[in-house]
Amino acid sequence: MGDNSHVLPPYDMDLDGLQRIQGGVVDLGCYESDLNVSVQRVTEQPGALYFDMDRGELCITDQSLITGPIAIHDLSGKLQARLTLRQARTRLDLPTGVYVASGAGAMRLKFAVR
Numbered sequence: 001m002g003d004n005s006h007v008l009p010p011y012d013m014d015l016d017g018l019q020r021i022q023g024g025v026v027d028l029g030c031y032e033s034d035l036n037v038s039v040q041r042v043t044e045q046p047g048a049l050y051f052d053m054d055r056g057e058l059c060i061t062d063q064s065l066i067t068g069p070i071a072i073h074d075l076s077g078k079l080q081a082r083l084t085l086r087q088a089r090t091r092l093d094l095p096t097g098v099y100v101a102s103g104a105g106a107m108r109l110k111f112a113v114r
Contacts, residue, residue, distance in 0.1 A: 049101065051111035057089040058101060070103035 007020045020026045049060050058070070063085070072081040075098050083090060094113045101109040 049109050051092075051101075051109065051113075052089070053112065053114060055089070055091075056093075056113065057091050058083075058085070059089050060085050061088070063088070068103055070101050072099050072101045074099055 004021055004026055007026050012020050014020055049058070051057070052059055058072075069082050069084045071079060072083075072092070072094070074080050080094055080099065081092065092113070096113055098110065098112050101111065
């Protein structure tokens, strides 16, 4: 966490030209993080990897896109789970928090568990 009182022009932008204060607070790096997570209802789309928050399930609409295990990390980078999706929907038992799922052949997915 940073100190918003030090974010004054011309230092109110990061090295990519993005606003330093995001989500109400500045972070400590020279780049603002992209760890903001929007929670929206996701409908099934071809080839989509998504998290069904209501059911607590990681879902894939095209099994052929996943060529290896999926790793799920929390925002500190700690590995929370490693799994192979053998079906369209896989229940995740994770504590409340924000996570990133990634794996061979799969896009990165940021999701929240409530």
